[in-house]
Amino acid sequence: MxxxxxxxxxxxxxxxxxxxxxxxxxxxxxxxxxxxxxxxxxxxxxxxxxxxxxxxxxxxxxxxxxxxxxxxxxxxxxxxxxxxxxxxxxxxxxxxxxxxxxxxxxxxxxxxxxxxxxxxxTPRPLPAVDAYTGDGIHRVVAPAEEYVGEDVVVVGGGDSAVDWANMLVDSANTVTLVHRRARFTAHESSVDELRTSGCRIITDAEILEITGAPSVRRVLVKAADQDGIETVPASIVIPALGHxxxxxxxxxxxxxxxxxxxxxxxxxxxxxxxxxxxxxxxxxxxxxxxxxxxxxxxxxxxxxxxxxxxxxxxxxxxxxxxxxxxxxxxxxx
Ligand SMILES: Cc1cc2nc3c(=O)[nH]c(=O)nc-3n(C[C@H](O)[C@H](O)[C@H](O)COP(=O)(O)OP(=O)(O)OC[C@H]3O[C@@H](n4cnc5c(N)ncnc54)[C@H](O)[C@@H]3O)c2cc1C
Incomplete structure (x- = not known):
């Protein structure tokens, strides 16, 4: 004891x-x-x-x-x-x-x-993230400098997701935000900033799978208004769905x-x-x-x-x- x-x-x-x-x-x-x-x-x-x-x-x-x-x-x-x-x-x-x-x-x-x-x-579960066993999933976000040159996919539509996307858009190579609904729950001003930030926004969409080994290479996204499945290049995925x-x-x-x-x-x-x-x-x-x-x-x-x-x-x-x-x-x- x-x-x-x-x-x-x-x-x-x-x-x-x-x-x-x-x-x-x-x-x-x-x-x-x-x-x-x-x-x-x-x-x-x-x-x-x-x-x-x-x-x-x-x-x-x-x-x-x-x-x-x-x-x-x-x-x-x-x-x-x-x-x-x-x-x-x-x-x-x-x-x-x-x-x-x-x-x-x-x-x-x-x-x-x-x-x-x-x-x-504990982080809210997201089946595609939970099923992926490789590296490149950031549940706790690192300083912005560590995202220089990275292709980042942020998942979620609340304050955390939108804030991370806004924060990383200047340092990362690309930032894509995937949100399963059309409307965001984040502060309106942050969403406005996001819309003009250069971040790609995919709404009404879900992440089906994350692939790549030993680290994330791409994310498969299905948007409600599209027939097919889109492959989004990614080196880092940030699930920001709350806790x-x-x-x-x-x-x-x-x-x-x-x-x-x-x-x-x-x-x-x-x-x-x-x-x-x-x-x-x-x-x-x-x-x-x-x-x-x-x-x-x-x-x-x-x-x-x-x-x-x-x-x-x-x-x-x-x-x-x-x-x-x-x-x-x-x-x-
Ligand atoms: C986005 C955001 C922004 C914020 N901004 C501010 C701000 O500007 N100013 C401000 O004052 N506050 C702010 N807050 C609130 C602030 O973070 C909290 O008031 C503060 O973290 C509370 O500290 P705490 O130590 O009481 O609890 P916590 O930070 O919640 O830490 C509690 C810890 O206890 C652990 N724990 C719980 N149960 C058990 C158990 N049975 N066994 C072992 N471990 C256990 C948990 O894992 C956790 O790590 C903000 C909060 C958020 C979410």
Missing amino acids: IRCDLLIVGAGPAGLFATYYAGMRGLDVVLVDSLAHLGGQVAALYPEKLIYDIAGMPAVKGRDLISGLVEQARSAQPQIMLGEECATIDDQSDGSVVVTTSTGTEIGCGAVLITGGIGRF IASLGPLLDWGLTIKGRQIEVGTDMATGRSRVYAAGDITDYPGKVRLMVVGFGEAATAVNNIAVVLRPDEDLFPGHSSELPRMLATESRG
Whole structure:
């Protein structure tokens, strides 16, 4: 069994900041995420977008925000487990908790902080993409420079699909957007931009097959208004059909859940002993679902957890500016 002071469930912005903060308070952390990468929604859904409402950063790219949060979190020397879902929770007689992951790993901890956001999220299925086993399918989009000279096919008609197509049209060799309906659900202004961008738009159409080995070479498209099947040259396919989100096993943890959120008090306690929550997943009167709010909640949760685990400590951690640099990390070796 892995042992730690604090298990953090979810490595999005709130979980990453909570990890750093727990290190600052001298807690040993295990950080688990069901995705294969750190950064939650920001890394998975909009790494290239600029974010304008992070305190002290007039504008920051999603990718850069996550890289700063990861660097900060790593200073707490957490044990990071990716591609594993926290599945079940059991109280122990000494007040501690054991959480078991989807692969059967047991994590014994003094407390759990759930920073699970919108829950585990998986890309909406697209049979032709799911059936293709070669390289060249980008579910998380890379920086625009990496698409120079590529023939890109973007699939979808929502904000993500249209934004990616607009973003890549200047760097890629060609960009083709395939959407199964005639109307787009993306913002009207983005669709207008797309229509004049030089991107080829095929609507009322579906992707039948992706071919090529070891990497994508072409996409077979059937448009409703055409008899035949069109072969579109492609080196990269970006399926941007959105995600399906679910709290999954967290629903069975005995928490008070309203819709997709966990009710918490002002100390971020869930009502279940030793289980706290922060970030998008929490709910209370007046809740605003933004990252800056999640960062504050993470700090509140960790400070309250620190006192539960070490009752002789103060709730107020002191000012970080007055602490020796990463005091907590240094003292743990
Ligand atoms: C397109 C877009 C643009 C946005 N722009 C902004 C913006 O400009 N400013 C802003 O403040 N916010 C913005 N947001 C919202 C912002 O991304 C979220 O508020 C933020 O990501 C929430 O962070 P979080 O850490 O609470 O959760 P998330 O980022 O959702 O991370 C939660 C993590 O928990 C994991 N997880 C869930 N359940 C489990 C489990 N049982 N076991 C293991 N892991 C689990 C998930 O895999 C996920 O990685 C935007 C969102 C989108 C989609």
